[in-house]
Amino acid sequence: MRIFTVTAYYSFRALFNWLQPMPYFINRLLFPLAQLAFFALIGTYGGSQPLSFYLVGNAIGTATATAFGVSQAVGNERQQGTLAYLLAAPAPRVPIFFGRAALHVADGMLNMVAALAIAVIAFGLRVPVEGILGVVSAMLVATLAICGLGLFLGALAYIVLDAAILANFAMFIILLLSGANVPLAELPGVVAAIAQGIPLTRSVAAARLYVGGGSFDAGVGLLLGDLALGAVYGIAGFVVFNWLETRARRGGRLEGV
Amino acid sequence: MTAALRLAVQSAWVDFQEVAVNGFLLFGAVWQPFFIGVTTMYMLRHRADFDPMYVIVGTALSGIFSTLLFAGSGAISHERWIGTLELLVASPASFFLVIGGRLAGTTVFSLLSLLLAYGIAALLFGYPIAIAEPGWFAISLLFAVAALWATGMFFAPLAILWRAVGHFLLGLEYPIFALSGLLFPILLLPGWTAPISNILPPYWAAVAMHGAARGDLDLPGLLRAWFFLFLTGGALLLIARLLFERVLTRARRAGTLALS
Numbered sequence: 001m002r003i004f005t006v007t008a009y010y011s012f013r014a015l016f017n018w019l020q021p022m023p024y025f026i027n028r029l030l031f032p033l034a035q036l037a038f039f040a041l042i043g044t045y046g047g048s049q050p051l052s053f054y055l056v057g058n059a060i061g062t063a064t065a066t067a068f069g070v071s072q073a074v075g076n077e078r079q080q081g082t083l084a085y086l087l088a089a090p091a092p093r094v095p096i097f098f099g100r101a102a103l104h105v106a107d108g109m110l111n112m113v114a115a116l117a118i119a120v121i122a123f124g125l126r127v128p129v130e131g132i133l134g135v136v137s138a139m140l141v142a143t144l145a146i147c148g149l150g151l152f153l154g155a156l157a158y159i160v161l162d163a164a165i166l167a168n169f170a171m172f173i174i175l176l177l178s179g180a181n182v183p184l185a186e187l188p189g190v191v192a193a194i195a196q197g198i199p200l201t202r203s204v205a206a207a208r209l210y211v212g213g214g215s216f217d218a219g220v221g222l223l224l225g226d227l228a229l230g231a232v233y234g235i236a237g238f239v240v241f242n243w244l245e246t247r248a249r250r251g252g253r254l255e256g257v
Numbered sequence: 258m259t260a261a262l263r264l265a266v267q268s269a270w271v272d273f274q275e276v277a278v279n280g281f282l283l284f285g286a287v288w289q290p291f292f293i294g295v296t297t298m299y300m301l302r303h304r305a306d307f308d309p310m311y312v313i314v315g316t317a318l319s320g321i322f323s324t325l326l327f328a329g330s331g332a333i334s335h336e337r338w339i340g341t342l343e344l345l346v347a348s349p350a351s352f353f354l355v356i357g358g359r360l361a362g363t364t365v366f367s368l369l370s371l372l373l374a375y376g377i378a379a380l381l382f383g384y385p386i387a388i389a390e391p392g393w394f395a396i397s398l399l400f401a402v403a404a405l406w407a408t409g410m411f412f413a414p415l416a417i418l419w420r421a422v423g424h425f426l427l428g429l430e431y432p433i434f435a436l437s438g439l440l441f442p443i444l445l446l447p448g449w450t451a452p453i454s455n456i457l458p459p460y461w462a463a464v465a466m467h468g469a470a471r472g473d474l475d476l477p478g479l480l481r482a483w484f485f486l487f488l489t490g491g492a493l494l495l496i497a498r499l500l501f502e503r504v505l506t507r508a509r510r511a512g513t514l515a516l517s
Contacts, residue, residue: 023421026428034431039296045441048303165280172292182299 003091007099011073012107028069028111032062036115039181040123049183052126055119056211057180060204062115063142064171066108067150068164073100074154074241075163083158087245097238100154101147108143127211134210134219138203141223145199145230152237158244179204199233202226264350268358269365272332276366282324282331290320290370294377297440302382309384310470313374315440318401318466320370322437322459323430325405328363329356329413330422337420346505353501356413364406371398389472393479397469400483401462404490408458411493414500417508438463458493461486 036058043054074097077083086096116135119125127135153170157163175181177195184192184201195201203226206219276282294316301307333356336342346352378384388394415422436443436450437459443451454460465482468474474482 023424026424030428031431034428034435038431038435039300041435041441041445042297042300044445046300046302046304048300162280165284168284169288172289172296176292176296176299181296186299 001095004095004099004102007096008102011100012069012103014073014076028065028107029114032065032111033115033118035175036062036118037122039175040119043181051123052211053183053208054181055123055125056207057178057204058175059112059115059119059125060138060142060200060207061175061178061180062111063108063139063146063200063203064167064174065111066104066143066146067153067170068167069104069107070101070147070150071153071157071163071167073104074151074237075157075166078158087248093242093245094238097151097241098234101151101234104147104150105140105143108146109139112139112143125211128213130215131210131213134214134216135207137216137223138207138210138219141206141226141230142200142203145203145226145233148230148232148234148237149199152233152240155237155240155244158241174198174200177201197229199226199229202229261351261354264354265358265361268355269362272328272359272362273366274362276328276363282328282363282366285324285327286320286367286369287373289323290316290373291377293319293440294374295381298377298382301440308471309378309382309386310388311467312440313371313378313386314466314470315463316374316377317371318405318437318439318459318463319434320373321364321367321402322405322408322433322439324363324367324370325360325409326412326426326430326433327423328367329360329409330416330426332356332359332363333413333416334420334423337416346509352505353498356501357410360406360409360413363409364402368402388470390469393476394466394469397462397465397479397483400486400490401458401466404458404462404486404493407490407494407497410497411500414497414504417501417504433457433459436460455485456489458486458489461489 036055039058039061040051040054043049044051077086089096116125116127116139120127149170150167153166154163157166160166177187177191177198178200179195180200184195187195202222206222206226209219209222210216276286294312297316298309298312301312302309333342336345345355375386379386412422412426415425419425434440435446436454437457438454439459443454443460446454461482464474465479465486468479468482
């Protein structure tokens with residue numbers, strides 16, 4: 001538990017160069033909120049869906065910013081030369097690996113609350129009182145699912161070297177395919193099928209359901225689906241991480257797997 | 258003059274080769290416009306007056322602008338990272354010209370965004386694509402690229418002062434897309450933002466290129482857009498020249514070139 005807590009705390013602090021808080025505010029608040037406003041305005045201009053469709057989709061879509069932090073918290077160990085020390089440590093791997101996502105869950109929720117506040121205050125989104133619990137649940141599930149994806153991308157970064165670029169790909173793929181901006185029915189069949197395998201697709205649908213006045217029970221299945229998907233990505237990341245560690249130890253090329 | 262030109266061309270060529278294998282700038286010039294283009298095409302295609310050229314031009318400009326926004330400061334940060342910034346500044350060659358040349362190399366590379374945006378519309382969505390005024394479009398593109406290069410030069414010297422400048426520029430990307438009306442008219446924005454749009458070269462680039470591509474801007478309108486492209490781009494370049502001198506002098510005096 002101590003390793004988990006220490007890992008969560010320091011990997012989060014290290015990420016944003018806390019000597020200056022500006023990078024945090026830009027990366028985690030300004031950029032996602034500007035992205036939300038940009039796509040909401042394009043959607044307004046396009047006019048094929050009501051504004052609330054884009055506001056809810058992109059408010060949940062701000063969770064993608066979390067993928068950057070989590071994947072870099074894992075992937076940067078190699079870039080910054082600390083991977084060897086990490087793997088040489090006798091500490092158990094589970095808290096070391098999953099601890100890197102812990103604070104990002106709370107942080108991701110904060111981002112989405114800010115995004116939703118902008119959607120309500122600046123764009124006039126109306127969330128019914130009975131839907132608030134459901135929307136908050138969708139936000140929490142979206143963050144957890146994205147953290148799972150972030151862990152997977154971070155582990156992959158040991159192979160392809162750049163966690164930030166991987167997270168960028170993930171962000172734009174999710175914004176395109178999750179239904180945040182484009183209704184799934186408009187996507188070609190194969191692409192729509194792929195959309196079911198990416199995080200946020202179900203969280204976005206559930207959040208829209210709750211904002212539209214649906215009961216909490218109606219969206220639970222969707223949320224459980226996204227939660228399971230996030231867990232699959234997280235575990236897959238851990239498996240990749242372990243596999244690479246074993247391979248690197250055998251080959252004696254820790255920094256060059 | 259010849260030496261200056263040779264220096265700029267050499268810097269551009271070196272930069273072009275570096276950019277071609279730089280994952281971050283490749284993403285900015287190719288993949289980000291791809292995703293923005295496809296997403297926007299889906300979002301706008303139901304409009305009664307939909308013209309795919311609008312998305313092509315907006316997507317291309319977003320790619321060119323993003324690449325140039327980060328490239329100038331990125332080049333300086335990279336020199337600092339590999340320990341050659343002091344050597345470069347101390348050499349008798351003009352630092353402004355070196356960075357200007359490097360950004361020119363990136364500019365050529367960033368034009369990939371235009372080809373890509375065209376490909377999205379023509380191949381992925383199957384739209385017949387025609388530029389209404391090809392000659393005017395070519396001139397508009399030339400002026401737009403020059404003005405966007407000047408914008409990149411304006412932001413570049415910030416990297417001399419501020420190591421974390423990339424984060425700051427990241428925060429500018431979407432707001433400038435929006436204020437420039439790349440993919441939706443600025444009329445959707447609050448009225449008080451219009452003066453800000455008017456001083457941004459990307460806004461005039463969008464006016465000129467959208468107008469020439471769709472043929473809905475007459476020659477006086479185009480001339481006006483070209484004039485403001487020249488004016489805003491020229492002003493930013495002039496400020497950039499002064500900024501380069503100021504920040505270099507300051508960094509030399511404080512001895513913090515590699516530390517800031």
